[in-house]
Amino acid sequence: MSAKAENFAHTLIRSIRLVLDVEDVFSPELTLEDFLKLHGKNPEPPKYRVVNVEIVTCSEDNQPILVTECGGCPRFIRRFNGHISCKKILTIE
Amino acid sequence: MINLTEEKLKSYLMSKAMQPLSIDESMETKPNLSFQEGNGYKVFVKVPSREELQDRNAILSLILNSTTFRKTADKVYLALPKIYASIIDGAIIQGQGFGLITYDEKTIEEVIAPKIFEHQTSSNPQENLAIEQLVSRISQLEQTVQTLKSEISQLKSIRPTFNDAAKPQKIERAPESLPSFFRDNAWLDILSKRGKEPERYVS
Numbered sequence: 001m002s003a004k005a006e007n008f009a010h011t012l013i014r015s016i017r018l019v020l021d022v023e024d025v026f027s028p029e030l031t032l033e034d035f036l037k038l039h040g041k042n043p044e045p046p047k048y049r050v051v052n053v054e055i056v057t058c059s060e061d062n063q064p065i066l067v068t069e070c071g072g073c074p075r076f077i078r079r080f081n082g083h084i085s086c087k088k089i090l091t092i093e
Numbered sequence: 094m095i096n097l098t099e100e101k102l103k104s105y106l107m108s109k110a111m112q113p114l115s116i117d118e119s120m121e122t123k124p125n126l127s128f129q130e131g132n133g134y135k136v137f138v139k140v141p142s143r144e145e146l147q148d149r150n151a152i153l154s155l156i157l158n159s160t161t162f163r164k165t166a167d168k169v170y171l172a173l174p175k176i177y178a179s180i181i182d183g184a185i186i187q188g189q190g191f192g193l194i195t196y197d198e199k200t201i202e203e204v205i206a207p208k209i210f211e212h213q214t215s216s217n218p219q220e221n222l223a224i225e226q227l228v229s230r231i232s233q234l235e236q237t238v239q240t241l242k243s244e245i246s247q248l249k250s251i252r253p254t255f256n257d258a259a260k261p262q263k264i265e266r267a268p269e270s271l272p273s274f275f276r277d278n279a280w281l282d283i284l285s286k287r288g289k290e291p292e293r294y295v296s
Binding site for chain 2: 076084
């Protein structure tokens with residue numbers, strides 16, 4: 001016998017700053033911290049561009065997803081104080 | 094598209110016992126929907142169009158523009174598509190006292206409850222009159238207290254200082270009022286001192 005109950009999950013948003021080399025497509029994407037360690041200088045435009053990627057771990061399947069993808073999920077409720085609040089189905093067996 | 098969304102929102106809020114109101118055309122920034130709750134609160138709903146939702150800054154400017162609604166409405170909602178609700182942090186919306194309604198093709202949901210904006214001016218004219226009367230009476234009382242204070246300080250400055258000369262002197266009886274055998278009687282002085290002296294016991 002199993003029962004389903006609805007609860008709420010509050011998942012912390014992780015924000016990662018990535019450095020992209022727009023002139024060399026084969027150059028690896030590095031985080032800003034790694035780029036500074038490796039090159040010892042700031043990523044200057046126009047060669048480099050810094051993008052901010054916000055990701056969360058989905059409370060249903062524990063897969064990393066973009067925060068904007070949460071907006072398309074029927075379980076998504078809101079983004080609040082750096083967290084994603086969504087409905088979570090609990091299965092009690 | 095936006096009208097369909099507004100219609101959905103209208104039916105959603107009407108299901109929450111809200112009555113639709115006509116929007117005042119004289120307002121500079123107009124809400125998309127206006128309602129009145131059962132307890133008399135006026136509720137405004139701002140539904141941004143696709144053009145208004147271009148980027149994150151556009152949403153922030155939308156929030157700032159909606160602050161003008163606080164003067165006239167008791168509660169203000171922003172209605173955003175779910176995808177945009179994932180971009181903007183709801184704490185910013187709540188910090189301004191607004192509520193948030195998210196929607197997509199299937200669902201409409203209130204995810205942040207709005208605060209009630211307290212308006213300074215009372216709508217009841219009798220209350221306003223009573224407050225004005227009280228204020229005028231308080232100001233009169235303040236004036237009276239100030240006048241009394243100044244009078245007291247003046248009186249303190251002109252108060253005479255008491256010294257020994259100013260002490261009231263004992264009134265001696267006129268010798269005419271005494272019988273003739275009291276006049277120039279040496280015993281009167283001795284007898285008057287009796288009882289005031291300490292007793293002496295003779296061993």
